[in-house]
Amino acid sequence: MLRQYQELKRQHPGTLLFFRLGDFYELFFDDAVTGARELEITLTARHKERGTPIPMCGVPHHAVSNYIARLVRKGYRVAVCEQTEEPSQAKKLVRREVVRVITPGTAIDPLLVDSRECAYLSAVCGAGDSFGAAFLDLSTGEFRATEARGADAWERVRADIESYAPRELLFPASLAPLVREGFEGRARTATLPLAVDAEDPARETARTSNVVPFPRAAQAEYSRPGSCPTSLTPIDDWLWEPLSCATLLLEQFGARTLEGYGLTDKTDAVAAAGACLRYARETQRESAAHVNDITFFEAQDTLVLDAVTVRNLELVESQSQAGRAHTLLGVIDETVTGMG
Amino acid sequence: MxxxxxxxxxxxxxxxxxxxxxxxxxxxxxxxxxxxxxxxxxxxxxxxxxxxxxxxxxxxxxxxxxxxADVRALVATAISDDPPLNLTDLGAIRDGCSAELDELRSINRDAKRTIAALEARERARSGIASLRVRFNNVFGYFIEVSKANSARVPADYERRQTLANAERFSTPELKESERRILGAEDRMRELEVTIYAEVRARVAAxxxxxxxxxxxxxxxxxxxxxxxxxARRRYVKPQLHDGDEIEIRQGRHPVIEASGDAPFIPNDLYMNNSTERLLIITGPNMGGKSTILRQVALVSILAQAGSFVPAEGARLPVLDRVWTRVGASDDLARGRSTFMVEMTETASILHNATPRSLVLLDEIGRGTSTFDGLSIAWAVAEYLHDSPDHAAKTLFATHYHELTELAERLPGAQNYRIRVAEREGEVIFLYKIERGRASKSYGIEVARLAGLPPGVLARARDVLHRLERYELDVFADQVDEKTAAGGATGTSAPSQHAQNGGGLGQAARRARRRALAVQATLFDAVNESLLDELRGVELETLSDEEIRALLADIRKRIV
Incomplete structure (x- = not known):
């Protein structure tokens, strides 16, 4: 059974693996240590009698979504492994598979997505004087992309990303220095130290090689009270290839050309959008068919309010921590549905 | 309605x-x-x-x-009104949706009824009134009898489990019923899952x-x-236009208005890109400068978001961006000083603002020394006024009264002040803006409102008095146009001052006077260094002409 665990763990590096064992989900080894600490649950051990105890902790299956939500809020990625055949029918060991990976940017569980806020997964790519970014709210299917050209392209795209305040930001591994400099120390942002290992054995399993081993030491950075931080997630460069990204988008939208979406020649925007979509589909193990449209936008089309201004004018968050009531949004929000 | x-x-x-x-x-x-x-x-x-x-x-x-209607009908026929959270708990699918499911449910109900009947019968048979048929996931259905009564159970009971104060039994009849119930439930679960998946897929389509x-x-x-x-807050429909004018009649701050108990005091405001593009607002702290700045931005943002606005009337242009440099938002946690943050944000505004932008500058230059701050504030205001590419409509709240000189120099700049009434030595803030410049900053009044001890306030008034008199008596007549324009302290570039001539000259003079009064010891030190320099001069090596030049130079540099 532990061999099965090790195999699944190897396929999903960078995640806390919730391993279904009967009525419980168990965590083992380092995951157990992290999980027990973060969830404040008891750490026990397996194989104590054999002299090589394996750290272990577990949560009952009916309450698992609460525990997962708490971990994801703290910035962890959680892989959920289920028993995929009836125990009564299994000959020896029950077959188990990871059915979904929940990351900060791809969570759609109502426990993780407040009804009045958006939860964007964002991706950025580009170089020199051309950068593109995409924003996907998997919980609603809203999908937007932008691209900036010129000397200040990076600055402009960076400002866009800041204003969307995504839960998770994907970027090509080679862009790591720029992204880390651009978002380090920003409000709502915490850095996931880059740990892309070119020789990572997980590289062979292409589906998951883009998920980076999660650094345990970096946890403190995630706990900014009151706001949800942005997790930074580097993804291998070869997954940002514009042509394959375009193909993926076309297939998703059931379209023949991206022209109608305003994405002609916007290779960086297309690559970013493709990366977002691929990441969402791979972690969720679903086709996400409700993501069936994308809107290209440019900052010129709208009234631009940078993050500093949004803070200064107390549009959505009060500076004195007095709560939502003392913000413009608090005053004008008389809507009655979560969508409104 | x-x-x-x-x-x-x-x-x-x-x-x-x-x-x-x-x-x-x-x-x-x-x-x-x-x-x-x-x-x-x-x-x-x-x-x-x-x-x-x-x-x-x-x-x-x-x-x-x-x-x-089709989706609604589909869900209405298939899914029950109050289904369980988990599909496996059974009951999600409505009766009548599947004949097979209905039949299984009826079998299930029958079997449960059989069990209830069995319970009553066994009670009668054994004479144990507390005998109960119960169920759990591990043992299934069983008959539970308390320890005290366990000796009285019929002989055909099979013992299944012994607890601290109860015994559990089974009978062949109970086992048969259990088999039927659990068998039906397994099949029901399968069916419900299948039906549910189909409904879900059809909804997804x-x-x-x-x-x-x-x-x-x-x-x-x-x-x-x-x-x-x-409707609730009496907003009006703004008129958006392609021009450059902002005209707000009796505008209010939406958030303060909503949260305050006291009635909010509204204000008029007018801006355009020609004669009214830089409004310099002076007045006491707490007098409402920041509120007015924010209010204009919020009204514009609301209008552009498609909302009515808190005012009696508004004509507004379409803005491309609202910029703010407001207050001292300290960023110590991220290791940047107040001043650095302030300047970074200001730089971004100066590089990117356009004539279609609205810029709010509140107390810019506060994070550094008086002279540095004033110089930077002056230059920033001038730049925003003059630069054709970046001449944004700007609201500039400041406690540097020297900046009011700007409005007299620059054609597009105007002075506004917060009205204040003084009654019996006490200051009353009226929260109204009007054209003109504030005469003093009422800092001590604000300190009084904030609850500083009377002794401290009295001493502060005393010191202020002396400083003002000192300023007038000692410096008023001595500082002439030339030395002031020369930027004698060396903290600001002389050429800049010269370019701006009289306006800045006067401002600098007043600022300098004030600073001199406050920082007298600093200037003593400056003079001291001149004396040191003088002591170090080797007179023998200099020609008469050089000595004359040296003297002239030193005289110029005395402050």
Missing amino acids: KRDRLRVLLKEIADLERLTARVNMNTATPRDLAALRRSLDQVPAIRQALSDSGASLLEVLREGADEL ETKRLQATARSLSTLDALAGLAQVA
């Missing part, structure tokens, strides 16, 4: 966007589908309520809100229509919400 009725209907609508997403991602629960049906139940009434609005936007939204309805309803909710605010 129609809006109220609409909002009551909308309240019943679930978050259809997210619900649709969960349906597509295969994480929708039976309760999600029940909520979908309840939401769709409202749509016909909502469409009805919109039917004769006469507003083209509402008509578009009405058209967009698809009743999805209508994703696009669901999304369109969701979009219409959410837009409707947002509009109804804004309308509600406008």
Whole structure:
């Protein structure tokens, strides 16, 4: 059974693996240590009698979504492994598979997505004087992309990303220095130290090689009270290839050309959008068919309010921590549905 | 009222966007589908309520809100009204949806009835009134008898389990019933899962229509919400135009107005890109400068978001961006000093603001020394006024009274002040702006309001008095145009001052006087260094002419 665990763990590096064992989900080894600490649950051990105890902790299956939500809020990625055949029918060991990976940017569980806020997964790519970014709210299917050209392209795209305040930001591994400099120390942002290992054995399993081993030491950075931080997630460069990204988008939208979406020649925007979509589909193990449209936008089309201004004018968050009531949004929000 | 009725209907609508997403991602629960049906139940009434609005936007939204009668009917026939959270708990599928399921349920009910009957019979047979048939996941159905009564059980009972104060038994008849119940439940679970998956898939197939309805309803909710605010808080419809003027009549700050108990004091404001593009607002702290700045921005933002605005009337241009440099938002946690933050934000404004932008500058230059701060504030204001590419409409609140000189120099700049009334030595803030410049800053008054001890206040008044007199008596007549314009302290570039001539000259003079009075010891030190220099001069090596030049130079540098 532990061999099965090790195999699944190897396929999903960078995640806390919730391993279904009967009525419980168990965590083992380092995951157990992290999980027990973060969830404040008891750490026990397996194989104590054999002299090589394996750290272990577990949560009952009916309450698992609460525990997962708490971990994801703290910035962890959680892989959920289920028993995929009836125990009564299994000959020896029950077959188990990871059915979904929940990351900060791809969570759609109502426990993780407040009804009045958006939860964007964002991706950025580009170089020199051309950068593109995409924003996907998997919980609603809203999908937007932008691209900036010129000397200040990076600055402009960076400002866009800041204003969307995504839960998770994907970027090509080679862009790591720029992204880390651009978002380090920003409000709502915490850095996931880059740990892309070119020789990572997980590289062979292409589906998951883009998920980076999660650094345990970096946890403190995630706990900014009151706001949800942005997790930074580097993804291998070869997954940002514009042509394959375009193909993926076309297939998703059931379209023949991206022209109608305003994405002609916007290779960086297309690559970013493709990366977002691929990441969402791979972690969720679903086709996400409700993501069936994308809107290209440019900052010129709208009234631009940078993050500093949004803070200064107390549009959505009060500076004195007095709560939502003392913000413009608090005053004008008389809507009655979560969508409104 | 129609809006109220609409909002009551909308309240019943679930978050259809997210619900649709969960349906597509295969994480929708039976309760999600029940909520979908309840939401769709409202749509016909909502469409009805919109039917004769006469507003083209509402008509578009009405058209967009698809009743999805087929989806509603599908869910209504298949999913029960109050399904369990988890599909495996059984009961998610409505009776009458599947004949096989109905039959299994009836078998199940019969078997349970059999068990209830069995319980009554066994009680009678054994004479044990507390005998009960119970169920748990591990042992299934069993007969439980308390320890005290366990000796009285009939001989055909098979012992299954012994607890601290009870014994559990089974009988062949009970086992048979159990087999039928559990068998039926397994099959029911299978069936429910299958039916549910099919319903879910058919709902998912209508994703696009669901999304369109969701979009219409959410837009409707947002509009109804804004309308509600406008009605409740007496907002008016702003007039957006292609020109450059901002004209707000009796504007109010939406948030302060909503949270305060006291009535909010409204203000008029007018700006354009020619004669009124840089408004310099001086006045006491706490007098409402920052409120007015923010108020203008918030009114503009609301208007551009499609809302009515808190005012009696407003004519507004379409802005491309609102910039703010407000207050001293310290960023110590991230290791940047107040001043550095301030300058970084200011730099960004100067590089990127356009004539279509609105810029709010509140107390810029506060994070550094008086002279540095004043110089930077002056240059920033001038740049925003003069630069053709970056001449944004700017509201500049400042406690540097010297900056009021700017308004007299620059054609597009105007002075405004916060009105203050003084009664019996006490200052009353009127929260009204008017043209003109403030005479003093009332810092001590604010300190009084903040509760500084009377002794400290008295001493502060005393010191202020002396400083003002000192300034007048000692420096007023001595500082002439030339030395002032020369920037004698060396903290600002002389050439800059010279370019600006009289206006800045006067301002600098006044600032310098004030600074001199306060920082007398600093200037003693400057003079001291001159003396040192003088002591170090080797007179023998210099020609008469050089000595004359040296003297002239030193005289110029004495402060």
